[in-house]
Amino acid sequence: MARTQTTTAQNYLKELYQLQQRSDGHAPVPLGQLADSVGVTPGTATTMVKRFAGDGLMRYTPRRGARLTPKGEKVALGVLRRHRIVETFLVQHLGLDWSEVHEEAEVLEHAVSEKVLDRLDALLGHPTTDPHGSPIPPAHGKMQRVAMRPLSRCKAGQRVTIGRLLDTAPGFLKLAETLGLVPDTQVRIVEVNEDADAVTVRIGRRKPATLGLAAADKIMVSND
Amino acid sequence: MARTQTTTAQNYLKELYQLQQRSDGHAPVPLGQLADSVGVTPGTATTMVKRFAGDGLMRYTPRRGARLTPKGEKVALGVLRRHRIVETFLVQHLGLDWSEVHEEAEVLEHAVSEKVLDRLDALLGHPTTDPHGSPIPPAHGKMQRVAMRPLSRCKAGQRVTIGRLLDTAPGFLKLAETLGLVPDTQVRIVEVNEDADAVTVRIGRRKPATLGLAAADKIMVSND
DNA sequence: ATGAACACTTTGATTATTCAAAATAAATAT
DNA sequence: ATATTTATTTTGAATAATCAAAGTGTTCAT
Numbered sequence: 001m002a003r004t005q006t007t008t009a010q011n012y013l014k015e016l017y018q019l020q021q022r023s024d025g026h027a028p029v030p031l032g033q034l035a036d037s038v039g040v041t042p043g044t045a046t047t048m049v050k051r052f053a054g055d056g057l058m059r060y061t062p063r064r065g066a067r068l069t070p071k072g073e074k075v076a077l078g079v080l081r082r083h084r085i086v087e088t089f090l091v092q093h094l095g096l097d098w099s100e101v102h103e104e105a106e107v108l109e110h111a112v113s114e115k116v117l118d119r120l121d122a123l124l125g126h127p128t129t130d131p132h133g134s135p136i137p138p139a140h141g142k143m144q145r146v147a148m149r150p151l152s153r154c155k156a157g158q159r160v161t162i163g164r165l166l167d168t169a170p171g172f173l174k175l176a177e178t179l180g181l182v183p184d185t186q187v188r189i190v191e192v193n194e195d196a197d198a199v200t201v202r203i204g205r206r207k208p209a210t211l212g213l214a215a216a217d218k219i220m221v222s223n224d
Numbered sequence: 225m226a227r228t229q230t231t232t233a234q235n236y237l238k239e240l241y242q243l244q245q246r247s248d249g250h251a252p253v254p255l256g257q258l259a260d261s262v263g264v265t266p267g268t269a270t271t272m273v274k275r276f277a278g279d280g281l282m283r284y285t286p287r288r289g290a291r292l293t294p295k296g297e298k299v300a301l302g303v304l305r306r307h308r309i310v311e312t313f314l315v316q317h318l319g320l321d322w323s324e325v326h327e328e329a330e331v332l333e334h335a336v337s338e339k340v341l342d343r344l345d346a347l348l349g350h351p352t353t354d355p356h357g358s359p360i361p362p363a364h365g366k367m368q369r370v371a372m373r374p375l376s377r378c379k380a381g382q383r384v385t386i387g388r389l390l391d392t393a394p395g396f397l398k399l400a401e402t403l404g405l406v407p408d409t410q411v412r413i414v415e416v417n418e419d420a421d422a423v424t425v426r427i428g429r430r431k432p433a434t435l436g437l438a439a440a441d442k443i444m445v446s447n448d
Numbered sequence: 449a450t451g452a453a454c455a456c457t458t459t460g461a462t463t464a465t466t467c468a469a470a471a472t473a474a475a476t477a478t
Numbered sequence: 479a480t481a482t483t484t485a486t487t488t489t490g491a492a493t494a495a496t497c498a499a500a501g502t503g504t505t506c507a508t
Contacts, residue, residue, distance in 0.1 A: 046487055
């Protein structure tokens with residue numbers, strides 16, 4: 001049965017889910033990474049993960065790492081769904097800036113009931129992505145998987161559409177907004193310079209913008 | 225500084241505030257009552273209240289009871305404000321039934337930031353009462369005090385307006401709704417029978433409704 | 449007054465979550 | 479291979495919040 005419902009558990013599950021997505025390939029996620037994401041010391045993560053494993057929410061191999069079980073993944077997707085629907089609501093109906101809604105949603109995701117969530121979802125017209133372009137897990141059924149690649153791996157001359165921003169830090173999002181790098185925007189790759197560690201892009205007739213590769217790594221795009 | 229910010233502390237403060245309102249007169253509220261309201265055993269309330277007293281949030285006299293300090297009251301009013309604005313939002317914008325929003329708000333009141341609260345408040349047009357007629361404490365300044373008396377203390381023949389429902393239990397609210405006893409409704413007192421422990425009221429041409437005095441006690445009215 | 453009743457407080461434990469620091473294992477470099 | 483570094487786990491302890499049950503003070507009725 002387990003305390004699938006505590007804020008703490010939900011956070012561990014949610015973070016693990018996201019770490020699995022990134023470095024995917026069915027390899028377990030090292031607990032140090034999980035500890036970082038959750039914001040606890042490594043020792044704490046070890047303790048907690050062992051408990052979640054006992055609850056059937058994670059599969060844990062000492063010294064190697066952890067993975068979500070199907071049961072744990074279901075919970076994680078629920079949390080992510082709440083998070084992203086709340087974010088969408090905050091932007092679309094309360095007019096908050098997209099750079100600040102992540103933090104708000106971190107708290108609200110644990111306080112919104114199924115019923116309220118459904119109403120929000122309906123009010124928003126059953127959105128499939130949040131303001132940062134991240135997919136909103138459906139209430140039932142599998143998550144749709146959209147093929148995207150990071151802006152850092154594009155070639156000069158290509159025309160692509162911004163799909164999703166992977167970094168939720170307000171500073172990063174504020175910058176992206178300023179540059180016009182928001183989901184559904186068409187962008188032309190002006191130059192990719194591995195040596196200078198930079199990508200230069202251009203939106204319409206705006207003045208070109210240059211980003212470091214680390215930043216460009218966190219901007220996912222799809223072909224026009 | 226104290227942990228004014230934990231959900232638990234906020235609940236104790238909020239409940240104490242409400243108990244003070246009822247049996248007011250600057251007399252301390254017995255901890256047994258507070259324990260009941262918060263939903264903990266008496267021993268727990270004693271432990272907690274001593275801590276809050278140490279934090280300057282309550283004034284505590286052993287064996288007599290507790291009262292909020294001005295500082296504690298400020299926190300309590302903030303919680304109440306969040307609770308009631310959230311309730312109003314849930315009813316007016318998400319279409320939840322007024323009988324169920326109290327429970328939802330019990331959780332959300334601890335998750336809504338100042339910024340989100342302000343936006344909700346603006347979206348709702350700065351309401352002064354929640355769906356049950358309870359006053360919403362203003363962001364700054366004193367709470368307005370409206371003179372009302374319980375329906376149980378009315379006399380036959382009087383015409384009064386329903387102002388506020390004091391009981392938040394879904395069952396009670398559902399009943400009140402069915403009978404039409406919702407805020408701002410005009411009601412005529414048909415009969416008050418102390419012996420039968422009942423009050424009979426009539427709304428417009430509807431068929432008269434009879435309530436026990438205990439229920440009528442929880443319905444506050446004002447003169448037409 | 450005198451002893452029940454009742455309300456409140458104390459005590460001793462428990463659960464959930466966390467940290468710091470010591471111990472251990474694995475990976476890397478020399 | 480051996481030593482060093484790095485990552486992970488263990489251990490011991492702390493904090494917040496709670497309960498059950500025993501203890502104590504008050505009040506009330508006789």
